[in-house]
Amino acid sequence: MNPERLTETVLVTGASSGIGLELARCFAADGSRLVLVARNTSALEQLAGKLRGDFKIEATVLTADLSQPETPEKIVSELKGRGIVVDVLVNNAGFGAHGIFSELPIQRQLEMIQVNVAALTELTGLFLPGMVERHRGGVLNVASVAGFVPGPGMAVYYASKAFVLSFTEALAEELAGTGVEVMVLCPGPTETNFGRVAHNNDNARLVRVASMSAKEVALHGHRAFRGGHVVAVSGWRNRLLVLLIRLMPRLLVRRITKKFNGF
Numbered sequence: 001m002n003p004e005r006l007t008e009t010v011l012v013t014g015a016s017s018g019i020g021l022e023l024a025r026c027f028a029a030d031g032s033r034l035v036l037v038a039r040n041t042s043a044l045e046q047l048a049g050k051l052r053g054d055f056k057i058e059a060t061v062l063t064a065d066l067s068q069p070e071t072p073e074k075i076v077s078e079l080k081g082r083g084i085v086v087d088v089l090v091n092n093a094g095f096g097a098h099g100i101f102s103e104l105p106i107q108r109q110l111e112m113i114q115v116n117v118a119a120l121t122e123l124t125g126l127f128l129p130g131m132v133e134r135h136r137g138g139v140l141n142v143a144s145v146a147g148f149v150p151g152p153g154m155a156v157y158y159a160s161k162a163f164v165l166s167f168t169e170a171l172a173e174e175l176a177g178t179g180v181e182v183m184v185l186c187p188g189p190t191e192t193n194f195g196r197v198a199h200n201n202d203n204a205r206l207v208r209v210a211s212m213s214a215k216e217v218a219l220h221g222h223r224a225f226r227g228g229h230v231v232a233v234s235g236w237r238n239r240l241l242v243l244l245i246r247l248m249p250r251l252l253v254r255r256i257t258k259k260f261n262g263f
Contacts, residue, residue, distance in 0.1 A: 011035040011079075011086045013066060013123070014093030016043035018192030019142060019185075022218030023090055028055040035060045035084065037075065038093070060084065066093050066119040067111040076126045087137040089127045091120040091164075094142065096157035098261065109156045116160035121167065128171075131180045138181035140225050141168045145188045145238050148245050149253050153261030161186075165231070172230040184231055185221035188238035190214055 010027040014020035016038035024034055028051045036044045041063045048059035062078060064071050079086065094116040097108050124139055131137030144158075147165035151158025168184035175182055189211040217234045224232035233239045245253055 007033075008087045009033040009035065009084060010088040010090060011037060011075075011127075012090040012092060013037045013119075014142075015047065016040040018214045019187065019190060019217050019221075020090070020092035021047060022215045023092060023140070023222060024051065025215075026218050026222035027088070027090075028057050028059070031055070031057060032088070033058040033060075035062060035079065035086065037062045037064050037066075039063065039065050066115045069114060069118070072119055072122040072126060075123070085130065086127050087131065087134075088140065089123060089138075090140045090142075091123060092140075092142040093119070094160070096154055098154055100153065100263070101155045112156055113160060116157070117163050120164060124171070128180070132175070132178050135179035137179075138183070138225065139168075139171070140221065141182075141184045142221070143168070143184050143186050145186050145233060145242060147184075147186060148242050149257050150250075151261065152254060152258035153263045158257075169230060181225065181228060183221075183225045183229055185217070185224070186231065186233045186238070186242075187212065187217045187221075188233075188235055188241070190217050 008030070010024075010032045012020050012024045012027070012034065015024045015034075015036040017040075020038070024036060024047065028034060034048070034051060034057060036048055036059060038044055041061065044061040044063065048061050051057060051059050060082070062075060064075055066072070095112060097104055097112060101109070120141060124141075128139065131139075141164050143164035144161040146154070146158045147161035147163075149158065165184055165186065168182055172182040191211045191213050212235050220234040221232055233242055248256075
């Protein structure tokens with residue numbers, strides 16, 4: 001284990017379940033201190049207790065709703081008040097909504113942009129200058145293979161992940177040589193509660209295709225982040241899919257994705 005990681009503090013958003021929970025376990029296994037952020041206080045407290053017991057690390061729980069625009073500033077203020085400096089930011093929180101854009105509640109779509117794009121961007125902007133100044137640290141953003149394609153049937157979700165992918169790659173290039181690592185993890189269909197939150201219908205292939213487990217995705221993402229990668233697509237099938245997408249006409253990509261999403 002790298003001795004530096006014993007003093008490293010890692011903040012994970014969306015840490016109460018799924019990929020966020022498993023990423024928290026990966027960093028806890030490194031000996032890192034953790035700040036666990038999500039809306040579900042009881043789930044966070046349970047996770048924090050488990051990680052403290054299993055890995056003998058410090059874990060701080062912050063209950064926060066990233067769909068509220070003021071939340072990122074509140075998180076930073078709370079941590080400053082506690083004297084906690086974040087070395088690694090894991091922007092995992094996010095959700096989707098399944099359906100035709102014009103038929104979905106616009107407020108839900110705007111909340112999705114707030115969580116998936118605005119909060120991620122603001123948290124990165126608030127924590128990154130300190131990392132650059134210290135010449136160490138990192139940002140791990142969780143996007144999706146959805147970020148590589150337009151997504152009829154989940155238009156805003158796919159677009160939000162395209163932003164995360166592009167934003168992260170650009171940041172990584174800007175920060176080359178600064179000592180700050182930046183990476184984007186792009187899972188495919190994963191066994192989490194994402195489908196329930198997105199209200200996927202039974203026709204959507206997303207709920208029927210073979211999925212990786214959240215643990216498998218997190219382990220791959222954690223290894224890639226520690227290895228200095230910029231883009232990590234989890235699973236060989238997903239990597240093959242991304243390659244094929246680059247070779248296919250955009251019209252065909254749109255139509256295949258629309259069918260995949262059940263429309």
